[in-house]
Amino acid sequence: MSVWLLPENIADVLPSEARKLEELRRRLLDRFRTYGYELVMPPMLEYLESLLSSAGPDLELNTFKLVDQLSGRSMGIRADITPQVSRIDAHLLNRQGVTRLCYAGSVLQTRPVGLHATREPYQVGAEIFGHAGLEADAEVQQLAIDSLALAGLTDVRLDLCHAGVLEALLDASPAARARAYELFAALGGKDVPRLVELTADLPAEIAQALRALPKLYGEADVLERARAELPAFPAIRRSLDDLAYLARQARGAQVLIDLADLRGYRYHSGAMFSIYADGVSSALARGGRYDHVAAKFGRERPATGFSLDLREVVRISPIEAYPSAIFAPFGDDPALRERIAALRDAGEIVIQALPGDPRAVDEFDCDRELVSRSGQWQVVARAGVR
Known part of the structure; x- marks a missing residue:
């Protein structure tokens, strides 16, 4: 094998891409600063128990693991920076009020998220800690839209979802809770036949609601359909109210509701969003509330944020920044x-x-x-x- 060949889905960043990446990185970090976000730089390597925190099995499968030659302990190369920032807020800063943190750096993943995606994304993101209200969710949602606009991507679609809807349905049925992972996978893939199979023996009200979620997709008025078709559980009503509020707050994007877009559900605890652009199959940015991630660090408190892969954004950005x-x-x-x-x-x-x-x-x-x-x-x- 030629010594200059790189592993699959790993590539050098050549001058034209590096120029745009650095230009957009600076623009985004400067914009984050105007919102009051402070820059942090977590390390590439951490002990596994700290690096993975409580983010779920998907992150563990996507993390490269190795043994530390100094301590003999298992370590990992970060596949996501968000848990690291949560650790910094909970354990190192330990502030009592609201903390806004941002970051930019490479991550390494065992598998690409798409056919032509890199396994070394350049992750840029922003997080708010210490505020449980929807105002924080609206801020990071708007910051994500603004970030893509800075890259010249103004014709984007904001998809809103809420982990509380599925949680309420699972809480109402132990049998549904026992097969939560399968239900989550079927909903995320909008696999209706599989969903019908998984809900065949569930209580009729719960089965009907779970089967309805993939069809509850559209503009903000779909929330009224959701109120009519889903059980009148208080948690579901609150979740739908949250989505209605966030839909009203968004500026600079088409807003759609997708109650089955649950990618990251095991990580999130409240409102979630994804931002898409025409001609790109995967989301350019993802975010949402994750109040429980810092619990493993001994200081659980409200948290919400978003991240994007700047290399993917650079690939489709129309900006040609020749200095x-x-x-x-x-x-x-x-x-x-x-x-x-x-x-x-x-x-x-x-x-x-x-x-x-x-x-x-x-x-x-x-x-x-x-x-x-x-x-x-x-x-x-x-x-x-x-």
Whole structure:
């Protein structure tokens, strides 16, 4: 095998993609800061019991594991940064009030989420800890929409769901609770025949409600249909009220309700959302409430947030951010060297040609150049550039 080949679903990030990724990373983190989010940088490696916390079996299966040569303990390479941020809030910061944290970094996953997806996503996200109200859910929901807009993706769809609906139905039937994982999988895949099979021996009211969930999809008025078709359990009513509120708060996205879009259900404890764009089969961003994740760290408190794979966003982003640059000729003239240094100190990109290679650099927009006029090196517009 050639030594330059990489593992399946692992790839280098080349200049054109890296340029866009870094540009969008900066834009997103700057936007998070305007909301008051503080940047944290968790490590790539942690002990498994800390890294996995209570996020469910899917995260465990997706985590690469190894043995620490110093301690002999099992360690993992992070497949999701959110549990790490929850640990930081619960154990290291230990603040009493609301805490807003954000992050950006690579994660490594044992399996890709899609056919052509990478196993090394670049995860960017934001989390709010310490506020149980829907105001926090609305904030992260809007921040996710704004983040995609910064990447030039304005025609997006926000799908809302709520873990409380399924939880209420499972609580009402021990038999349904016993096969929760199978029901969750059938609902997530909208596998109606399998759903009918799984609910055949359940109480009629519960079976009918579970079979109705995949059909409760559409614009916000589908919530009224849900109120009519689902049992009048207080928990279900509260969940539907939550979704109605969040649907009203969203700006800059088409809002749809999908009561069977339960991906991440075992992780979330309340309202959940996914954001999609035309031509992309998987969600660009996912988020929701997860109040119980920090319990393993000894400090359970309200939490909600979202994350996205910036590499996937970069792949479809229409933004072409070629940095403006100044092209300088090669030469040993002290005045030229001083002028180049002064421009770079002022924040300009100056690309100096090397002997025998006067070409411009593909990844920069060299729209200006340094020319000598009357004994002075001056910056002038450069003809024939993009």
